[in-house]
Amino acid sequence: MRPQSVFALLPALAQGIRIIQSNDDGWAELYVRSFHDFLLAAGHDVVLSAPAENKSGTSSLDIEPFPRNSACQYNSCPPNSRSPIGRNDTSPRLNWVNSFPVTSMRYGIDTIGPQHWNGAAPELAVSGPNVGSNLWLSVPFSGTVGTAVYASKQAGIPAIAFSGASGGTLAWNTNPVPLRSTVYAELAGILVDKVVQAGKPYLPQDVWLNVNFPDVKEAEGKCVDVEQFKWVLSRINPAGILSGKDVSTCGADRLPTETDVVNEEDGGGCFISVSVGDSNDKTTASKEKQKVVLDKLAGLLTCLP
Template sequence: MRFSTVSGLVAALSLACASNAARILLNNDDGFGSGNTRELYRLLKEAGHEVVIVAPATQQSGQGGLTEFTTEANLTAPSQYDIVPAGAPSVGTDPNDSNIWYYNGTPAACTFVGLDYVIPRYYKDWKYGPDVFVAGPNFGVNLGPFVFTLSGTIGSTYAAVSRSVPGIAISASNDRIAYSDVKNTSNPATWTAKASFKVVQEFIESTPEGQSVLPLGYGVNVNIPPLDNDEEPPIYQTRLTGEADTDIAAYDEETGLFDWDFALPKPAGVNACWNGDCSLPGETWIVNGGGVSVSLFTVDYDAPTNVYTTDVFGKVSALFEGPKGNGTSAGSKKLKRGLARPIIKRHQ
């Protein structure tokens, strides 16, 4: 089926389908030479989907949603695994596959380069852009709300969701491997790709004609446990919180250096449940038990409407102008008339 991702609620929920193939933009913070990503790319293409990779020229893990564009027109060093030599353009294609693109920037920057440069210029038949954005499978899981803010895999997905493109972030437990080292289909990269493909394909095939894969503002976070063979692991509906970890600064007395470690016991703050179904198992618990977790997130971070939110706002209510909560306060009117404009700075 063909999905469109035109901005706007009507366009996102009432989209024409022309075939059984989806147009998929694939990214990965581990770089465009990732064995995991290349294997998923292969499986998606074999299933008849149109797939374009736009991923970092080098490994860019842990960048979160940082959008950093290169200031150099050419690569100052060879790309990942020496696929592209130093001196090549900062954006270009793999010498062996014109649908695999690299860009010398962060994962989120690659999402935007894919949406605003690669697809409009070189895939003009993708009139409304990709039907689905997929990041990963990452080398290493991204479990829980704390890692959610740090992961380049999720950051690049969040960037796509912010642009009205349905986004699926996938992270796995296998070790890093170059695509050129994947010699057969009996290896963790291929097993991980198969588990990832199953989830992506199910989302696509289960979407009725005329609908978007995901509602506006929705994204998916998938995590895959260690796989020892090609036996399909069980898949569970989960939530981000619940048995989730967060970090501490662990000081080494011998070296005088800090490193991260898990906070024990698990802090209640990172596991507080205010939204969604609090009866669902946490993704951390499911993956630790050998299952694949599928969690949903939205870009709406607003606090829920409850007594706690009312109490918090109440503490500073004396500062607010006009009636509260109706969107027509004196302050709002001033902003609309341009008499009081907030200073907006881009944070990197």
């Protein structure tokens, strides 16, 4: 098991970058906090801007934040703050926005992040890890996906949405930290570092990566260590009769769906789906853009059995 305190022992990256982070489960959800801690320990300049409470399933809704009267999620901010946005006084990198996930990402990109970075813009946007998967039919409705799509399309910032199949919401101060939270944080950090190390532009224009982790089955000792996981390039939606070809890899020109990837049990299971999403319609991006991502993730990706 990797306790959260181990993050502080990680070597810092030579290429730490400015990262804006959000989610749709709320700013005080444990998954997003574990990932935040991991990115900091890895040397990234990360700022969290997420909803004040759980706003799952709100897709791309975006309205101006309004004054908050009740306490934030898990009592993580006091009642009657009368403020539309707020932050953790002892850790100003942690910020809440009293509105929807996309709104929190927008404020993070336009206002909260630049205030921390002396006016500079974020270089990468990440969302999640979401509590629960975001696969195919759920993708258009996901606020986690919505934040990544907003960043990549409207703001022109490369973006990655992470989701983990192991469910169960957890407060930011849960102790001890469950293994699933630290495993997902480390896996997400591995992909971020791979993308960053591949160099700019980190991703093609108007795409985002939709990444889904399988269950962490601690009781079975399965998918409990990052070395057990394998990364597979996938597609979001099943291919139709009129669908164009995917990038050629693993001896085929049709990628597996992300659902098939995370449900694969052969070869030990523990497969992670990485789909290249089209920010214009939240479906699968073209083979040309898939090829760019395939090349950037060379050495990380593998094939299904």
